[in-house]
Amino acid sequence: MLRDINDVRRTNANWICANKFGGDRKQMADALDVSGAYLGRILNEGVSQPRNIGDDVARKIEEVGGMPTNWLDHDYERLPPGLEPLLERYKRSDPETQAMIRLALDDPDAPLPAAMRESLKTMIQAVRMAIASQIKP
Incomplete structure (x- = not known):
């Protein structure tokens, strides 16, 4: 079953936070030039109304995380065949x-x-x- 793009982006953004910023959301928010509250709303998985990650924010997260363009949009939990x-x-x-x-x-x-x-x-x-x-x- 394919996951919604917003769920995929949220999972990958959390991975970037954990692996590129050592889990420090304040450091990631500063790198993105957004408030900690805004970052918290887009990163929180499993909350009733998490904020979606739009295209512009997704590209910025990739940039500050050192990942290629559109990396955030791929579901890495589903490994390619083989x-x-x-x-x-x-x-x-x-x-x-x-x-x-x-x-x-x-x-x-x-x-x-x-x-x-x-x-x-x-x-x-x-x-x-x-x-x-x-x-x-």
């Missing part, structure tokens, strides 16, 4: 192998053709999100 086995292999690998994989993902000079690099962006973001959230084996 990624589950890769993620399972990653989770079962030893810490040294996991560190090498993270390094390869972060290396902008990795020898990938431009077309392939572009087509892998979504999958790489899903893997990064899984790594950052420390999925347990």
